[in-house]
Every structure is written in C-alpha cells, then in structure tokens.
Amino acid sequence: MNLEIFNMEVVRALYVVSTVLFILTLGGLSNPETSRRGNQYGIFAMLIAITATILGPQVSGNYSIMIIVILLGGSLGLLLSKRVKMTEMPELVAILHSLVGLAAVLVGLVNFINPINEYVDVEKTIHSIEIYLGIFIGMVTFSGSIVAFGKLSGKVSGNPLVLPGKHYLNLIMVLAIIFYGYQFVSAETIDLSVYPLAIMLTISFLFGIHLVASIGGADMPVVVSMLNSYSGWAASVTGFMLSNDLLIVVGALVGSSGAILSYIMCRAMNRSFISVIAGGFGSDSSVASVKTEDQGEVQAIDIDEFKSMITASNKIAIIPGYGMAVAQAQFVVNQMIDILKNKNIEVIFVIHPVAGRMPGHMNVLLAEAKIPYDIVYEMDEVNDGFKNIDLSIVIGANDIVNPSALEDPNSPIAGMPVIECWRGSHTVVLKRGMSTGYAGVENPLFFKGNTRMLFGDAKESLLKTL
C-alpha cells in the first residue's frame, strides 16, 4: 500500500503553512485572551505537518504501525495531561523534555544506521557533525531532564551534587566528546564510527546527569527553561541532519524561547547563566558565614488583630510564594478575596518571577484557584506603587521579599530584584516559624517596624480569618 498523495512541492508548501501557524501559536501567548486560539493554531500546525509528511513521498509504508503507535502514544499523553496536578507541572514538563531528547537521539541513530541520502566530501563531514551533535544534545536533554524530574518530584535530593573537581570533570567530558567527535567524523566506514558514537552516547548521558545534579534547588526554574531550550535545539539540529526546514525553524523557535526564559529567570535572581550552571545556592561556602547584626525582635500578632488589619485596609497586596501552593492555601485565599470584594477592599496579587518552580508557575497555581488573572501583577508593575498599598500579606514567601537584597551589599542575594512590600503601610508575614528561605539568608523584613508576624500554618490561619 502506498498513500503518496502529495508530491514533495505540496508537502513543502504545507510545511510553510505549518511553520506560520507555529509562529502564531507562540505569538498568541502574548495575552491570555488570544492564548487559547494560539494553542489551537499549534494543534492545527502539528496536524498539517504530520498529515503532509505521511501522505507525501517521504513515507512509503508501515502505515498501520504508524497509526497504532501514534494512537498509543497519544492516549498515554492525554492521560498524563489529565492526571497531572498543577503543582506537578514542572515535573511533567521535565519528563516531556526528556522524551523530546530521547526522540532526537533515536532519529539521529536511525539516520546514522540507515542514511537516506549519500553524501560526499564537505557535505559528508557536515552531515556527520549534524548527526553527532543531534545525538549529543538529545542525550544531554534526555538524561538532564530525568534528573530534573527526579529533583522536582523529590525522588532525588534537591541539594546540589558536589563532586571533587567537578569543573574539571565537566571539562574532561566536553574534551572527550570533541575528541570522539573528530574520530566519528573522520572514520572511513560506518563500522569504524560505531565505536566513537557509542562512547559519546555514554559520556553525554553522564554529562547531562552531572550538569543538572550539580545545580541547587533554588535554581530549578532556570534548569527547566534551559532544558526546554535544549529540546528545541535538538529538534533544530535534527532538521539540519534531515535537510528539513520545518524542523529547523520550529526547533529554533523553541530553542530561543527556552533561552529567553532562562535569561529572565537568571535576571530575576541576579545570577549569571554560567554561575547557575556551575553550581547552585548553598554550594557556596561563604554564604553561611554572613552574620547579620542583632536586628531586634519581631512583632507577632494573632488572628483577631490580623482580621482587624485586613478590614481597616482599602488596598491589599497578597505576595504568594511557593509555600502557599504547597499548603494549597490559594483556594482559601480566593474565598477570602471574594469576601473582601464585597466589603469594597481591593485585593491584588504580586508575583515574583522565581516564586514558583518554573517560569510562570505561580500564575498557573492562582489561575487554578480561579483567581482572576487581571488582579495578578508582576513585581515590576507594583514595586513603585507600594505607597498606595495599606497591607501586604506575605504567604509562604521569604527570599523574594528580603530587603537585604537591596540594602546589604554583602548579602548572598544582593542585587536580586525583590518585591518591596515594606514601602507600603503594613506587612503581615504568614509563616510557620523563624526559619530562613532557600538561600539561607536572614530576612530583615520580619524585624521592620511596620511588619507583623502571624505564626502558624498559613492555610489554617487564613481559614480562621474567613
């Protein structure tokens, strides 16, 4: 059976349509209003690309296998997407990244075993490099994402792995990969190049693991977006290998998307990309030695005082951290803002870019609790306006509201942009106890004259205020 309905030119034309739709997909995400249509564009684009390929001259048999496999994989994917909790989104994203990486490895291997075209001279060299590079990036994405998944789901310790001489270890692995790459490209026959390829597969597998394992828990948002970027580049290199512009373009779109997200995350923590890759917070021994002077004493309040502070305010800013999501307190918060709305008290949410465990994670968690997205603001939109805010309620956040980032040049988080809630009239911090945050830094906010502490479980405290 041969379903070759389209010739190559038609397939190319459909690929162009698909490419444009993919760009529109990403463009649609500029606004929640248009984003749903964007996602539909994406589905269409994928449908067109797959149909064009299957019905084009590149595919000439095994249709039944193809359909069965797609349906099997598809139902598994749908099942995953229905089952996943919103707090587990980073895990899901990580595991999906690993699949893209693995697919890139497999496509590269098949292309190596069973080349479609014969190349000579420079073209052969370039093609070999493409195969090698594609498999390498795919493998690093695969193993790195698996470790990231393990860390995010708590199956692997979140602490950075510190092997002795880890920078040299990375360097040696990169040099080895380059060396075997040279061997691979210059091999005369396919049989001779199997050996360097196999070694490279092993090394890059270990390299990916080590890369992610040595990054600290606080830097996970960067890692997740970095792996997002890699999965794009893997697709792009595969496109080069197969001389397929659709793959090249779409891969590059995803690659730059992930790169930009990594940049945004790094900027939000005032860390350079290199220093994130080199090792996370907590692996730096100088951090613990920073001893702040006696800051005085915190002022604790009880629920009744908290209630009266809320009702005495006109405008309240809620600053959620990941702790809020862990406690599942956002649903209670939503009940609370409904009540406050009836009392004509304006409530806004202020979100720090690194508040969740992946970019935009907090927004999703709030949206899940049916909190309208038009009262959810980014840090930069509110920071200058805290003068107008009567009460800031900090729930499960610590480092992102730490004034020492701006005031103390010796602080480990110095220079990191933070939500400057202390510029408002009052701040109430809901907190279990006086422990420090991810970065292990004391928070002078708690000791400020206009800050009150409400100790206890955030969710229970909020329930009592209802």
Added chain:
Amino acid sequence: MDIGILKESAHQERRVAITPSVISKIRKLGYNIFVEKELGLDANFSDSEYVEAGAIISDISSIWSCDVILKINKPNEDEAAKLSKNQTLISFFSPATHSVLLKKCAKDNINILSMDSVPRISRAQKMDALSSMANVAGSRAVIEAAHIFGRFFGGQITAAGKIPPAKVLIIGAGVAGLSAIGTASSLGAIVRAFDTRPEVKEQVESLGAQFLTVSLNEDGSSTDGYAKVMSKEFIDAEMSLFKEQCKDVDIIITTALIPGKEAPKLITKEMIDLMKPGSVIVDLASQQGGNCELCIRDEISNYNGIKIIGYTDLPSRLASQSSELYANNLYHILDELTPNNDGIIDINMEDDVIRGMTVVKNGIITYPPPKIQVSLTHKVEEKKPVDLNPVIEKKDSLIPALIAISVLFLVGAFAPESFMNHFTVFVLACFVGYMVIWNVTASLHTPLMSVTNAVSSIIIIGALTQISSVDTLSLILSGFAVFIASINIFGGFAVTKRILGMFKK
C-alpha cells in the same frame, strides 16, 4: 501570680490600665486578673465585658494584696502606703522628679517598673506608652482646636460663598506632632510642620503636610530619639520663621519637648500679637512649662480673642482609645516579663528594655539605667545607598559581534550551498523566535513551556520519514521515537489547553 487593677485616683482621670480585649491575652501568659468594680466605667468598658474576658471582680483591699499592680498614674501617698513588700508595680512614675517616693518604695522592698522609662529603641516601640499617649494627645489636640475654632477646617465652595481652608502649623514632628498632622489634614486643613530634625521631612510629607525648614544647615537629631538643643543662630532663624507663620496661620499646635528640661519657649507674646483674632493655640508641652509664653496649664485662656489651650489631660479625654493602647503596651511588657508563659514575673536585668524600665528592684534603686545608644533611624540614614551592580547586564562590546561575524564568514567559506540555505533559515528563525517570545506575557510562561514541549515534538516528522525503512532495527527505533513524540504532542497540547482554560478574568 495575681494581677490587680484599681480605678485611677488622679483628678479627672477617665482612663483605665487594662481593657477587656487584652485580658484573655494576659491570662494566656498564666496570670489571674482581679479588677475593681466599675473599673472601666469612665472609659466605656462595662464590668460584664471584663468578666466575660476572664477577669474576676474583687474588693479593693484584696486587689491591693495581688502580686502585681498595674496602674497608669504614679501612686499618690495613700496608694504608696498600701503597697506591700515584694509587690511589683507597673505604672508611669517619673523617677527623675520623684526621688522621695522612689526611696520609700526601695525601703519597702517594692519592685517598680516605670512606663515612662521604656528606652526608645525600635524593639521597645510596642511597649512605649509615652508614644501611644502622645499619639492620642496629638490627635485630640486638633479636635480640641477645631471645637473652639469658629470655622471649618476644610475649604468649600457653597452657594452662599467660598469658605477658605484653615491653616494649621504644627511645631515638632514627633509622635504627637505626626498624629496631629494626620488628623488636621484629614479634616481638610492646609497643614505645615516644623521640626529641627531633617530626617522627619519624608514622614511629614507622606501625611500630606508641608515641611518647613530654616536655611541654616544644622541637624537636630540625637541618639536618644529626641531632638537636641540647637545653636543660637538656629533658634533665631527658627523664631523669625514662626513670626512669619503667626501672621498667616489660624491654628498652632506645639509639641516641642526636650527630655529632662523645661519645654522651650517657641511662641512668644510678641508673636501671638501678630495672630488673627479667633486663632487657636494648643500647647501640648504645658505639663512641662509650655512652648507658648501665655499658656496656662489645664485651662483655656483668651488673649485678645486668641484662645490658648493648655490641657494636660488630652489622652484622658479620649479615654477608651488611650486605655486600649495603654493596655496593649502593658500586655507587651508582661509578655517580655514572662518568658516561660508560666505566670511568674522575671525581672531580667540583662534585657535592655526591662533594665531601662526597672527603677527599683529588691529594695535597690536602679535608676538611672546605664545609657544605651539607640536612635535606629539615625543608623539607617548613615548607610550609603547600595550599588545594585547587576551581574547580568554587561557593557556593550563589539567583541561578540565581531566573533559572530567571523564565524559566519568561516561557515560561508567552507560550507556547501545546501547547508547555507538551511543555515539562513535557522538564523532567521532564531530572530523570529526572539521577537515573538519577548512579547509573551510573564503570566503565561508555564503554558509557553508546555506548548513548546508539544511544538518541539515536531521531531516526529524526522521519525516518520524513517519509519518506512525496511530494516527491523531502524523500524523499531523510529517507531519508538514516533511513540514518545506522540506522547509529547498530545500531552503537551492537552495540558496547555487545560492550563489556559483556567485563566479567567
């Protein structure tokens, strides 16, 4: 331990040391509370409220035998005689000016914690009754002035004509001054405030008042949280400023106090002569001699139609509020004194705040306490603004651009045409991606990642083109690739749809 609270004996005192709202909190510290009948009547707290909160109503003589006595005003001779050995008294005491009483208490072995000796450090703010009372006094001063003043505070334009707003000058922007500023500006008056300490400018302005200064550059701040005495030049400049203001303003509220000294005379008879009839002066310093030359303590005097209020009982005139604040101050002190929540007072002389307040302990006069340097605002001011020094933003440099150009050149020099075609597409796609992604709103970064997850599975195309191959290994490998890419495509798009569906206005 038992805590006893009695009615205040001072003339016209309406306040009460403990209100029902703090009783349950104090009981949680482990104390029993005994109160006199009709304790809070003048401050509008009924006996039933006290009983409901957990206090026990008792007769006067048994209250006098409680372990701890809480009061507002310092004990008079009668009361001091009723205090007994090992009892603890917490009240205002003014130990500097009452050495006879102090010695008597020491002789009788009574522990005295003086509310007016709470050190002015930020940790002790919640225990500082002087500040809470000053807050009430400042606000009430404006109300008293408004009561006597013959006109509105806020301006209006009515059918019957235009009403100009009142102009209020507040001298001294401490706790009382700031409170007066807030009250006066919320009544709609034009408020000006003067203070020798330039660091309060921001606070004054944030309350909506204009900050007046003299052009001399002298800082009146000191390390104990009060203003200090200024040089003669400064005082002259200040006086001529007041003279100018007197011609213009309708209300003057003076709050200038220097600890341990008589209040400075800031408003002279000569200045008052310049004021318009009907103007009002409220002198909050009248207890310590007054800032205004013509002020008479506890009275309203009328000088050529200008009324000068010298009340010293302003907090008592707002008895419910003052009592509430004072009771909270007391609670915080008891909280400090009871580290184990076991209802046993521990006068820990290592603690700066307790050390400062304690004027008699175990029969020994411990006043004055060793000096602690405090003013926190001052310390903060000295800090240089921090250079944020963002690591990410490097200087623009030509080097990366040059490297990029040479790499491109090298690629062009060696690569075949087919590669260059793809390469062009790749670079352009990167730029398109760059432009498009920066437009994505930050709130949608998670769906962006899940959708790019699905989108990057376009790699399925590569696997599909290989699936038709005849050899089994290739078929298995590419079949598996199609399988996992399908998981990704369906999963990615479906979860994105699910997330986006949650974003609602």
